[in-house]
Amino acid sequence: MKKTATEMILFHQKVRGCNNFIFQDLGEFMPNGKTHMLVGAGVGLGVALIDKDKHQISHNPAFGAFIGAISGKLPDIIEPALNPNHRQFFHSYTVMTASIAAILKVYKWSPDTNFEKLIRGFVLIGGCAYLSHLICDSTTPKGLPLVGKL
Ligand SMILES: [Zn+2]
Structure with missing residues (x-):
């Protein structure tokens, strides 16, 4: 299942409590x-x-x-x-x-x-x-x- 960018951002905010890891995941969009x-x-x-x-x-x-x-x-x-x-x-x-x-x-x-x-x-x-x-x-x-x- 592919998550949308927003879902991944929310996931990281929830799980890690910070935004530091978002961009690695967004890597698949660029x-x-x-x-x-x-x-x-x-x-x-x-x-x-x-x-x-x-x-x-x-x-x-x-x-x-x-x-x-x-x-x-x-x-x-x-x-x-x-x-x-x-x-x-x-x-x-x-x-x-x-x-x-x-x-x-x-x-x-x-x-x-x-x-x-x-x-x-x-x-x-x-x-x-x-x-x-x-x-x-x-x-x-x-x-x-x-x-x-x-
Ligand atoms: Zn570039």
């Missing part, structure tokens, strides 16, 4: 760290494989997956899930829109030097993985804030 890293790794690998302008380091499939996994978790590293309102500025639709704009800009950029190619690869892969986190979170009942607090 993608956890492992899911975000897995999705990020998949996105990073995908971008590394399909991007047109590859660099031997940033677009190495294993490295792409690694950067993706870290970047996929990044929003929850900046704003850890310690309470149900942890999603603020770095989880917001504002940052989501800005990151889409940045990704498109970086995607169109044709770097001249090898180092610039590396930077482009990092930002593109990391940006897409970060975005995957916000997209996953936006599908949960709690959603994302429009701007959020800094």
Whole structure:
């Protein structure tokens, strides 16, 4: 039997007399760290494989997956899930829109030097993985804030 969030909160208030354990249980309502890293790794690998302008380091499939996994978790590293309102500025639709704009800009950029190619690869892969986190979170009942607090 699946309990609703409210039932679980009431249960913990009754049984433990405090609210400290609520959020662990609410975890099942939001993608956890492992899911975000897995999705990020998949996105990073995908971008590394399909991007047109590859660099031997940033677009190495294993490295792409690694950067993706870290970047996929990044929003929850900046704003850890310690309470149900942890999603603020770095989880917001504002940052989501800005990151889409940045990704498109970086995607169109044709770097001249090898180092610039590396930077482009990092930002593109990391940006897409970060975005995957916000997209996953936006599908949960709690959603994302429009701007959020800094
Ligand atoms: Zn998150």
